Amino acid sequence: MSNVFHMPSLGADMEAGTLIEWTKQPGEPLKKGDTIAVIETQKGAIEVEVFHDAVMGRPLIDIGEKVPVGAPMAELEPLEPDTPSARPAETRAPGKAATVAGRQGEQQTSEARPQPSTASEAAAPAPQSQAPEPTAAAERHRASPAARRLAEQRGVELTAIEGTGPGGAVTLADVKAASGQPQPAPQQKPKPNSKRTQGKPDLAAMRQAIAAAMSRSKREIPHYYLAHDIDLTSAADWLTRRNAERPPDKRLLLGVLFIKAVALTLRDFQELNGFDRDGRFEAAEAIHVGTATAIRGGGLVAPAIHDADQLHLDALMARLRDLVARVRRGGLKASELSDPTVTVSSLGERGVDRLYGVIYPPQVAIIGFGSPRTRPWVVDGDVQPRSVVTATLAADHRHSDGHRGALFLARLAARLQEPDAL
Amino acid sequence: MTTNATSPEEIRAIALEELIRIAPDLADETIPPEADLREDYDLDSMDFLNWVTALHERLGIDIPELDYPKLASLGAAADYLHRATQPHKSASRFPCSHDQYPT
Secondary structure, eight states, X not given: OOEEEEOOOOSTTOOEEEEEEESSOTTOEEXXXXXXXXXXXXXXXXXXXXXXXXXEEEEOSOTTOEEETTOEEEEEEOOOTTOTTHHHHHXXXXXXXXXXXXXXXXXXXXXXXXXXXXXXXXHOOOOBOOOSSOOHHHHHOBBOHHHHHHHHHHTOXXXXXXXXXXXXXXXXXXXXXXXXXXXXXXXXXXOOOOGGGTTOOOHHHHHHHHHHHHHHHHHHOOEEEEEEEEEOHHHHHHHHXXXXXXXXXXXXXXXXXXHHHHHHXXXXXXXXXXXXXXXXXXXXXXXXXXXOEEOTTSOEEOOEETTGGGSOHHHHHHHHHHHHHHHHHSOEEHHHHHOOSEEEEEOOTTSOSXXXXXOOTTBOEEEEEOOOEEEEEEETTEEEEEEEEEEEEEEETTTOOHHHHHHHHHHHHHHHTOGGGO | OOOSOOOHHHHHHHHHHHHHHHSGGGGXXXXXXXXXXXXXXXXXXXXXXXXXHHHHHHHOOOOOGXXXXXXXXXXXXXXXXXXXXXXXXXXXXXXXXXXXXXX
């Protein structure tokens, strides 16, 4: 029996993707983690990976075709029966043969394609879709009648919209947010992007995606905000000394110290590292730090650095370099975009003093770093010029309280006093 | 550590080429030699470090962190890099003091 590879969700703000190319041909064997296709999304050209070993089967959509999240893209054939790895993979993911990556599977389904099995979902009496195409995603899709009408008028696929109503139902506001002004150009053109434009995100579409995700965040998440000034002098001095001995390709940026310090501190603050699932908190099993990276020309993405708490600073720096380079050139992977468990946003040297983050749903916290500055600071009773950064925490008050949030920032500050231990 | 004599024009072309590799959108721009790359062309610290890394690898010269301000614009960078590639006048490792992180 063949399985089906679906258009993955790369986060709460993704509605649909356009197939740019198949990187595997029918009959080719696939290993878990192999890139199977490149899709164009609001975040640029993204490589999508298979979840388990299989054999590439029949493609179900054409190059250039734009399909909603969850739509079937290709058939996957099981490996030969005598291949030991074929069986376990199938039993582990029944009915959901392929997804972007192991870590991301659960997040994908419960976030972008609400499962009707959860309690609150079942309680929401949203009407069933009457979409002409009875795909799995369409059958499950819920929307208010007004939303359904508007979606029809504007030619927007309901299945392509992230619902924010009860149980994930699509509301009128969602359709408006998703369709923007009537007949938005980016939604309408199913053109295959040429190699030349690959990796360059459609900025109008990205703007819409950010708008949808951030509106949902501000509508649903009761943020609380904390800020803490942290003396960075010892960390900055340590970094200067360290970098002075190294060639440019071995140098570190302060931002890497921030990411590592956050990741280590999060080990003791589970309630800040995970996801909101219909109002319940689900702690993440690992610490994948989404690193907000501005895109030249506008917009941003926050690809994950996986297991950031376990990476040596040099390895972390290499990962960050690689991520930034791929944000610029294209080539981000689906798993990187879909599975951050928390976000860190650093303004760098040329920003302002403080950054108040907006949580990226379904995450529950975002840590911001303003630009480090030389400020007057009292040390042992004397005022001294010190390098100081303001760290902020925006967190979901449904799942944590200011007391713990404050402890988190205080511990973070303490960690940054001992850069050798990072 | 130094390459064979490379003309200032060649150095400038190399600096620009490596810059565009890091920020491909700059390929369409005409960048004035005195324009501040970070301020006017929005290079962040990672972009800048990647640029320095590329120049270091391509030209084989040491570019200490303290000298970063001397590469603020394409023109300044070309001058700096050209001087640094001259055998008789190689850049000292700590040519002047900057008080970025006073103690």
